[in-house]
Amino acid sequence: MEKTPTPTHCPYCALQCGMNVVPLPQGGVEVAERPDFPVNRGALCGKGRTAARVLSPAVRLTAPLVREGGRLVEAGWDEALDRIAARLGAVRRRYGPDALGVFGGGGLTNEKAYALGKFARVVLGTSQIDYNGRFCMSSAAAAGTRAFGLDRGLPFPLEDIPRTGCVILVGSNPAETMPPFLRYFSELRENGGTLIVVDPRRTRTAEQADLHLAPRPGTDLALALGLLHLVVAEGRTDEEYIRERTTGWTEARAAAMAHWPEQVERITGVSVPELRAAVRMFCAPRAAMVLTARGPEQQSKGTDTVSAWINLCLATGRAGRPLSGYGCLTGQGNGQGGREHGQKADQLPGYRRLDDPAARRHVAGVWGVPPDSLPGPGRSAYELLDALGTDVRALLLMGSNPVVSAPRAAHVEERLRSLDFLAVADVVLSETARLADVVLPVTQWAEETGTTTSLEGRVLLRRRAVDPPPGVRSDLHVLRGLARRLGVRTGFPADPEEVFEELRRASAGGPADYSGITYRRLAEGDGVFWPCPEDPAGEGAGEGAADGRGERPRAAGAGEGTPRLFLDRFATADGRARFVPVTHRATAEEPDTDYPLLLTTGRVVSQYQSGAQTRRVAELNAAAPGPFVELHPRLAARLGAADGDRVAVVSRRGRAVAPARITGAIRPDTVFMPFHWPGEGRANTLTNPALDPTSRMPEFKSCAVRLEVLGPGGLGPRDPAGAGRLA
Ligand SMILES: Nc1nc2c(c(=O)[nH]1)N[C@H]1C(S)=C(S)[C@@H](COP(=O)(O)OP(=O)(O)OC[C@H]3O[C@@H](n4cnc5c(=O)[nH]c(N)nc54)[C@H](O)[C@@H]3O)O[C@H]1N2
Ligand SMILES: Nc1nc2c(c(=O)[nH]1)N[C@H]1C(S)=C(S)[C@@H](COP(=O)(O)OP(=O)(O)OC[C@H]3O[C@@H](n4cnc5c(=O)[nH]c(N)nc54)[C@H](O)[C@@H]3O)O[C@H]1N2
Ligand code: SF4
Ligand SMILES: [Mo]
Numbered sequence: 001m002e003k004t005p006t007p008t009h010c011p012y013c014a015l016q017c018g019m020n021v022v023p024l025p026q027g028g029v030e031v032a033e034r035p036d037f038p039v040n041r042g043a044l045c046g047k048g049r050t051a052a053r054v055l056s057p058a059v060r061l062t063a064p065l066v067r068e069g070g071r072l073v074e075a076g077w078d079e080a081l082d083r084i085a086a087r088l089g090a091v092r093r094r095y096g097p098d099a100l101g102v103f104g105g106g107g108l109t110n111e112k113a114y115a116l117g118k119f120a121r122v123v124l125g126t127s128q129i130d131y132n133g134r135f136c137m138s139s140a141a142a143a144g145t146r147a148f149g150l151d152r153g154l155p156f157p158l159e160d161i162p163r164t165g166c167v168i169l170v171g172s173n174p175a176e177t178m179p180p181f182l183r184y185f186s187e188l189r190e191n192g193g194t195l196i197v198v199d200p201r202r203t204r205t206a207e208q209a210d211l212h213l214a215p216r217p218g219t220d221l222a223l224a225l226g227l228l229h230l231v232v233a234e235g236r237t238d239e240e241y242i243r244e245r246t247t248g249w250t251e252a253r254a255a256a257m258a259h260w261p262e263q264v265e266r267i268t269g270v271s272v273p274e275l276r277a278a279v280r281m282f283c284a285p286r287a288a289m290v291l292t293a294r295g296p297e298q299q300s301k302g303t304d305t306v307s308a309w310i311n312l313c314l315a316t317g318r319a320g321r322p323l324s325g326y327g328c329l330t331g332q333g334n335g336q337g338g339r340e341h342g343q344k345a346d347q348l349p350g351y352r353r354l355d356d357p358a359a360r361r362h363v364a365g366v367w368g369v370p371p372d373s374l375p376g377p378g379r380s381a382y383e384l385l386d387a388l389g390t391d392v393r394a395l396l397l398m399g400s401n402p403v404v405s406a407p408r409a410a411h412v413e414e415r416l417r418s419l420d421f422l423a424v425a426d427v428v429l430s431e432t433a434r435l436a437d438v439v440l441p442v443t444q445w446a447e448e449t450g451t452t453t454s455l456e457g458r459v460l461l462r463r464r465a466v467d468p469p470p471g472v473r474s475d476l477h478v479l480r481g482l483a484r485r486l487g488v489r490t491g492f493p494a495d496p497e498e499v500f501e502e503l504r505r506a507s508a509g510g511p512a513d514y515s516g517i518t519y520r521r522l523a524e525g526d527g528v529f530w531p532c533p534e535d536p537a538g539e540g541a542g543e544g545a546a547d548g549r550g551e552r553p554r555a556a557g558a559g560e561g562t563p564r565l566f567l568d569r570f571a572t573a574d575g576r577a578r579f580v581p582v583t584h585r586a587t588a589e590e591p592d593t594d595y596p597l598l599l600t601t602g603r604v605v606s607q608y609q610s611g612a613q614t615r616r617v618a619e620l621n622a623a624a625p626g627p628f629v630e631l632h633p634r635l636a637a638r639l640g641a642a643d644g645d646r647v648a649v650v651s652r653r654g655r656a657v658a659p660a661r662i663t664g665a666i667r668p669d670t671v672f673m674p675f676h677w678p679g680e681g682r683a684n685t686l687t688n689p690a691l692d693p694t695s696r697m698p699e700f701k702s703c704a705v706r707l708e709v710l711g712p713g714g715l716g717p718r719d720p721a722g723a724g725r726l727a
């Protein structure tokens with residue numbers, strides 16, 4: 001057997017750490033360091049190091065399953081695909097194409113996301129497609145687009161972070177969510193730069209900060225406006241930059257001036273001296289950055305909140321300049337690329353808009369269909385899940401586990417159960433797959449080739465390193481098989497490179513232009529930053545402004561694309577960034593006498609998302625065996641709760657039970673739960689599906705709850721909801 005390591009990337013988060021996959025003498029593979037990849041230089045978190053465990057047939061699906069008499073039983077591929085095609089066809093004949101739903105995921109490669117979007121529009125003819133990325137960074141994407149005319153999470157590479165002067169990190173906890181990323185902050189501080197962390201909890205990330213602001217959940221909008229107010233009041237705006245590179249300042253300024261620091265202190269709980277200190281630190285150096293993640297974004301006002309942070313950058317001249325800017329840290333392995341190539345309800349490949357006639361013509365041309373045949377925009381993720389069993393009667397789900405991860409999850413579970421037909425393609429028998437009528441076992445990262453786009457906007461090649469178990473096939477194979485059975489015989493190749501070649505053409509000329517990127521080019525280097533238009537003279541194209549001086553992409557040899565955006569101009573029609581006037585508003589569900597506390601939710605380092613993959617790895621379960629509720633000692637004393645006591649957290653949606661973890665690192669008015677587990681400790685039983693009006697992002701980061709102390713948890717290992725069990 002070939003014993004050389006295969007260089008590839010982690011299956012989990014958006015950092016897309018480089019790793020080697022190495023064959024073992026006794027068969028199987030393991031993950032090893034890959035020090036030459038610049039982003040993580042060999043460092044991996046525990047999830048990445050143990051990723052090969054999930055390749056084992058012992059923990060994953062190895063044959064299609066079909067429901068017979070209420071039970072899932074093994075079946076052949078033809079039978080499984082025949083059933084799906086027959087049922088989708090029957091629902092379409094009876095109720096029309098929009099009764100067919102498709103739900104995708106930001107963990108899917110670019111090729112899969114592209115093929116899934118095309119499958120929905122061309123084969124099913126449905127508008128009802130969306131994906132879990134809606135739950136992730138959609139608010140930042142909406143705010144970035146309206147300010148800069150383009151949304152690429154980070155408009156600069158991570159290597160710029162240590163060289164800036166100050167970073168405000170808002171609602172992001174990389175110590176748990178991207179451990180190798182922390183090095184960029186330690187280097188920043190070694191170079192004399194400062195780090196400000198905004199988080200209601202004193203996380204392990206916040207502990208590294210020069211200043212930690214701990215606002216009440218859901219008040220980041222007021223906080224950013226308060227900072228902007230002080231920037232104006234202290235004369236720290238950059239008037240020349242505002243004049244030359246922006247529009248809309250007058251209205252945005254007026255909106256900010258209505259938010260007095262004392263009022264902001266009352267709303268957020270962050271004191272005026274702390275606000276002043278933050279402004280001083282942010283404005284002192286010549287360059288500075290604001291980075292946001294899920295904390296400020298997963299709110300029913302997430303888009304306006306991100307706009308407020310962008311306004312702060314624009315007013316101080318800190319966007320579209322070297323070592324300065326606003327960036328959003330995407331989350332899933334292909335969180336960035338997954339939002340560019342057409343699995344989103346309103347979108348066509350290349351980050352084109354589905355309601356733009358020119359975009360429809362271009363993409364329809366590549367697909368060989370009349371533009372009029374493409375459906376219009378459909379429902380957003382939660383709205384789609386909420387419509388299951390009523391307007392949407394059959395669902396094809398690929399790359400998500402909403403029974404655990406969707407807001408108001410008990411309701412979503414009930415909607416999934418009410419479907420006429422559910423098909424799930426997954427690696428493992430997830431909680432959602434257990435509800436399906438047909439389950440398809442698919443290949444994973446190390447068993448297939450494909451591209452992802454990291455949080456830097458860097459397109460990367462994942463390489464096939466090992467053969468999948470017999471009986472397992474790829475998502476692309478699934479889509480090809482279904483398309484054929486539904487009468488579309490061409491246009492759905494199972495070979496990823498062929499799909500990528502088509503994606504290049506479909507994205508050409510769009511905002512996220514990949515046309516100059518090829519597998520060969522990706523294999524030769526450390527990835528290519530989009531946009532990367534094709535060089536008319538040959539393959540290599542789009543070597544961009546790697547020196548930070550901001551030329552537009554230029555066509556010249558095998559370069560790294562466009563690492564830095566906006567240095568000359570923003571991607572708006574007039575080249576200027578737009579201020580958006582925003583004002584603070586309350587969360588959708590403020591505490592009251594019945595539900596006096598705020599619940600916020602998030603992540604721990606050793607579990608990933610709904611836990612479908614990581615709950616199957618013994619080492620990770622040992623480190624993070626189950627859910628818990630973080631609460632402050634004062635709150636615990638008031639309720640009479642001791643550390644480890646079982647507590648019920650009750651919201652208007654339902655009730656979850658988990659052990660108490662008492663810590664001074666959280667605000668006394670707030671409790672925190674990680675969302676990685678199903679069953680009685682499922683945090684999403686509680687969460688509020690109030691949606692942001694622009695991005696349709698649910699409010700995962702705050703809802704009103706009360707606590708009931710149930711008493712000692714008892715000795716011995718608890719097994720809340722099968723948290724530690726392998727499926
Ligand atoms: N270990 C692990 N790593 C992951 C993932 C995982 O599931 N597990 N998932 C990946 C994905 S998809 C994503 S999206 C990223 C997410 O990465 P992060 O955004 O870093 O993760 P979260 O824990 O959801 O939220 C970050 C912080 O927001 C804080 N927060 C809560 N409410 C508020 C608020 O109202 N305002 C502010 N400012 N902060 C608030 C929380 O206390 C938390 O510390 O992580 C990626 N990496
Ligand atoms: N309360 C609360 N809820 C949240 C959040 C929060 O902060 N708080 N965060 C939200 C965020 S940011 C996100 S991104 C979502 C994520 O939540 P989910 O969408 O549930 O994400 P995963 O658990 O990664 O689910 C991916 C599923 O796809 C499978 N899979 C992996 N790779 C492939 C593949 O290549 N093909 C196929 N077919 N399947 C594959 C996995 O085994 C798994 O079952 O959760 C959201 N839910
Ligand atoms: S930080 Fe993210 S990409 Fe890196 S090893 Fe961990 S999960 Fe994988
Ligand atoms: Mo995410």
